[in-house]
Amino acid sequence: MSITVVLFWFLTALALLSAIMVLLSKNPVHSVLWLIVVFFAISGHYILLNAQFLAIVNLIVYAGAIMVLFLFVIMLMNLNAETEPQKNTWLKLAGAISGGSLLLILVSVIRSATDMTGRTAQVGEGNIGLISNLGKALFSEYVVPFEISSVLFLSAMVGAVVIGKKD
């Protein structure tokens, strides 16, 4: 087993276990911290796929900004394990069964898809994920969506202020 295979399985196991811990934690703060671990594992996958720009953006935007925003809101509301609302056991069981059934169907489809057999994702090489290539494409082909996203951010900012304003 080469080092990339070992790293792939380690990051996969880390991502799945922490994703399950996000659901099982009673304390919302612990859920946020486990979700940060998931994002770090996904960033590790990006680095393994040599998508370095996305790995860094994922860390900065998701693990940095968004999760700090979540933590900030949770601490602002003073949520903890005692105030956590609980569904009854049957509803939880029904939810778990429906999610598991969807996973079963998806996995069986993936296993039987013939045009995906023998295809491999290039790991550890290839330079499309490097910041020079993505930057060139972003500021030549995709410059209009990039500028429109600034308008989106402005409207999101105004929306957040208007919604959060005390009236």
Add this chain to the structure above:
Amino acid sequence: MPIQYYIGLAATLFCIGITGVLIRRNAIIIFMCIELMLNAVNLLLVAFSKMHYATAFIRNANTTAGSDAQLFVFFIMVVAAAEVSVGLAIIVMMYRNTHSVDVNYLNRLKN
């Protein structure tokens, strides 16, 4: 690395996110599970872009096939960041009105 491993990982993460939306009542946790599902899709897009690049690389050594998918992932992250700011503002507003983040209290909107 076979692409099916990545599809399986992304599908599993997506289904964990769906299960979280179904079994939790805390609005913030539900929102976090939605973020988890978005990230599963992002991971799958990056894996597919590398698969596409690997096949295009055989025909043309300096191809940039696949960089479109990585830019899609970048735009998904941009939209997700905007969505989180508005969504958290809505949740804070809901907490201010009901003094709870339990989504079941929202059924009073029915009447």
